[in-house]
Amino acid sequence: MSIHVAIVGSGPSGLYTADALARIWPDVEIDVFDRLPTPYGLVRGGIAPDHQSTKAVARAFERTLSRAGTRFFGNVEIGRDLSYDELKAAYDVVVLSVGAEIDRPLGIPGEELPGVYGAAAFVGWYNGHPRHRELDPLLDGRALAVIGNGNVALDVVRVLAKTQAELADSDICAHAAERIGAAQLQDLYLIGRRGPVEASFTPIELAELGELGRCDIVVDPAAVAAEVGPEIPEKEVKVRQRNLEILRSFAARVGEPKPMRIHILFNAAPVALLGEQRVSGLELERTRVVGGRAEPTGERFELSIDTAVAAIGYLTGPLPGVPFDEKRGRFANDEGLIEPGVYAAGWCKHGPRGVVGTNRTDAGVLVKRIAEDLAAAPPSGGKTGTGAIDALLRERNVRVVDFAAWKRIDAAEIARALPPKPREKFVTPESLLAAAADH
Numbered sequence: 001m002s003i004h005v006a007i008v009g010s011g012p013s014g015l016y017t018a019d020a021l022a023r024i025w026p027d028v029e030i031d032v033f034d035r036l037p038t039p040y041g042l043v044r045g046g047i048a049p050d051h052q053s054t055k056a057v058a059r060a061f062e063r064t065l066s067r068a069g070t071r072f073f074g075n076v077e078i079g080r081d082l083s084y085d086e087l088k089a090a091y092d093v094v095v096l097s098v099g100a101e102i103d104r105p106l107g108i109p110g111e112e113l114p115g116v117y118g119a120a121a122f123v124g125w126y127n128g129h130p131r132h133r134e135l136d137p138l139l140d141g142r143a144l145a146v147i148g149n150g151n152v153a154l155d156v157v158r159v160l161a162k163t164q165a166e167l168a169d170s171d172i173c174a175h176a177a178e179r180i181g182a183a184q185l186q187d188l189y190l191i192g193r194r195g196p197v198e199a200s201f202t203p204i205e206l207a208e209l210g211e212l213g214r215c216d217i218v219v220d221p222a223a224v225a226a227e228v229g230p231e232i233p234e235k236e237v238k239v240r241q242r243n244l245e246i247l248r249s250f251a252a253r254v255g256e257p258k259p260m261r262i263h264i265l266f267n268a269a270p271v272a273l274l275g276e277q278r279v280s281g282l283e284l285e286r287t288r289v290v291g292g293r294a295e296p297t298g299e300r301f302e303l304s305i306d307t308a309v310a311a312i313g314y315l316t317g318p319l320p321g322v323p324f325d326e327k328r329g330r331f332a333n334d335e336g337l338i339e340p341g342v343y344a345a346g347w348c349k350h351g352p353r354g355v356v357g358t359n360r361t362d363a364g365v366l367v368k369r370i371a372e373d374l375a376a377a378p379p380s381g382g383k384t385g386t387g388a389i390d391a392l393l394r395e396r397n398v399r400v401v402d403f404a405a406w407k408r409i410d411a412a413e414i415a416r417a418l419p420p421k422p423r424e425k426f427v428t429p430e431s432l433l434a435a436a437a438d439h
Contacts, residue, residue: 003028003374004385006091008078010034011041012356013346014097015061016363022067024371029385030070031091035077036130037401037432038409039065041099043356045129046120048155049172050162052422057356065403071386073393074401075433081398082389084321090388092379093341093370096322096331100314100347101131104329106147110273111310114138119152119311126159126176128425130432133175138278139183141306145282147270148311149192149199151355156309157188157262158208161215169420173427188215188262189303193269193287193294196247197228202355203242210250215260221251223266231292268301269294279308316348336366340377343370405436 003025007014010032018030038044040058047054065072078084087094103118105111115138124132144160146153159172164181172180192199209217224247228240247264267287274281282303287294315329323332323339330351333344343349345366346359354362393400401409412435413423426432 003093003379004091004383005030005093005095006087006385007032007095007097008087009041009097009099010039010072011097011099011346012043012057012359013099013363014041014095015064016360017095017097017345017366018070019064020363020367021370022070024367028069031073031386031389032065032070033073033076033078035075037075037406037429037436039072039074039406045124045127047356048159049127049170050159050167052170054356072403072406074406075399076393079320081396082392084319086392088341090383091385092383093343095343095345096319096338096348097345098316098319098348100316100330100352102315102317102329103310104313104315106270106310106312108270108272110275110279113273113275113279114277115279115306116273116308116310119148119156119309120314122156122309123152126172126180128173128427130427130429133427138307139179139185142184143187143189143303143305144185144307144309145189145191145303145305146309146311147191149190149194149201150311151200151202151205153190153311154201154205154209156311157190158212160185160188161212161260161262163214166213169422171421171423171425173425175427186260188260189265189305190262191265191268191270191284195266195289196224196244197232197240198289198292199243199266201243203239203246206243206246209262210246214258215262216258217250217253218261218263219247219251221248224248224251267294269296271300273308274302279305281305282308314347314352336369399433401433401436405438408438409435
C-alpha cells in the first residue's frame with residue numbers, strides 16, 4: 001500500500017525529512033508545499049548571501065524534489081489556499097516544517113521606533129525575501145547596533161561591513177547592495193547580554209570578521225576570559241575555547257586605523273532604545289554571568305546609534321487548527337508528534353537552533369518515530385493525497401508553481417546576473433510568478 005505524505009515547508013527540515021522518508025519507503029508519495037513560489041527556505045532567504053558554499057546544499061535538495069513520487073507545490077499557503085483539516089483528510093502523514101520566521105521581541109521601551117528592526121526582517125530584506133522586500137531600513141547614520149551573540153548577528157555586521165568588491169560574488173539582492181554601498185556607517189556594535197564564553201558564535205563565522213578589508217575589530221582584552229571554565233559541557237569546550245582564542249587575537253591586533261570598526265561588547269543587556277522621531281541611542285546595563293545567566297549589576301551606560309537590529313531568536317507563527325504552544329512560540333508537540341498522523345520538524349518543533357546540517361539528524365530521528373507509529377497503526381487506506389489536493393486547488397484557481405516552474409525561475413535568475421554574481425533574485429511575488437510562466 002502506498003503511503004501519502006504532505007510536508008508543509010520546503011526548507012532544510014522539510015526536505016531532509018522527505019529524503020529520509022524516501023529511503024525507508026522508496027514508493028512513498030510526497031507532496032511538498034510552500035507559500036512562496038521558491039523552495040529551500042532559509043537556504044535561499046536566511047543564509048548570508050556571501051556564504052555560497054553553505055547554500056550549495058540546495059543541489060542535494062534539488063535531487064530530493066526531482067525524485068519520482070515527490071511533487072512541489074509552490075505558491076500554496078496552508079490556511080489560505082488549503083486548510084489543515086483538508087491536509088489531514090488527504091494524507092496518511094502530515095509533517096509541518098514551516099520554520100520560525102517571526103522575530104523574538106526585545107521587550108524593552110523604544111523597540112517600536114523607526115530604525116529598529118528584527119534580524120529575520122533585516123536578513124530577509126538583503127536576501128530578497130518577498131515578505132521583506134519593502135523593509136527599506138534606515139542606514140543613513142554613522143552607528144548601528146546588532147543585539148545578539150549568535151551567527152545571525154555576525155552575518156548582519158559582516159554583510160554591512162563588506163565592501164562592494166567583497167560582496168561581488170555573493171547573491172545579495174541589488175536593492176540591498178545599493179543601499180549598503182551608499183551607507184556611511186563607521187561603527188558597528190555587536191552586543192551580548194552574557195560573556196564571551198557563553199556566546200553562540202561558531203569559530204569559523206567569528207574568524208571571518210578578521211578578514212574584512214575596511215574594518216577594525218575592537219575587543220576589550222579584559223573582557224575575554226583565559227579559559228572556558230568547568231561549567232561548560234565537555235562537548236562544547238573546544239568550540240568555546242577557540243572562540244576565546246579568536247577574540248584574544250582580535251584584541252591584540254595593531255595596525256593603521258581602518259574607516260570602519262566593529263565593537264564586540266559582552267556583558268551588556270539592552271534596557272531601552274532611545275529617541276523621538278527615530279532611534280538615536282541604546283541604553284545598556286552591565287551584567288555578570290552567574291550559573292550561565294546574565295544578572296544585572298545596576299551599572300548603566302548609553303551608546304549613540306542611528307539604527308538597531310535585534311538578533312535574539314525567532315518564533316513560529318500559529319497555523320489555524322494546529323495545536324500551538326504560546327509560551328514557547330512553536331507548535332505543541334511531544335518529540336515531534338502533534339496529533340495522530342501529524343508531526344512537526346525543525347524549528348517549529350523545537351525552536352531555532354543548530355545549523356543547516358543539524359536538520360538532517362533531526363529528520364532521521366523524526367522519520368524513525370513516524371515509521372514506528374505507522375507500524376503500530378497502519379494507514380487504513382482510502383487517502384489519495386495529490387488527487388484530492390489537485391482538485392481543490394483547481395476549484396480555487398490557485399496558481400501552483402511546480403518544480404519545473406521553479407527551475408524556470410532559477411534559470412532566469414542565473415541568466416540575469418552579472419558575473420561573478422551567481423544569481424540576481426526576483427524579489428516580488430509578481431516577478432517570481434512571471435518568471436515561472438511557461439511561455
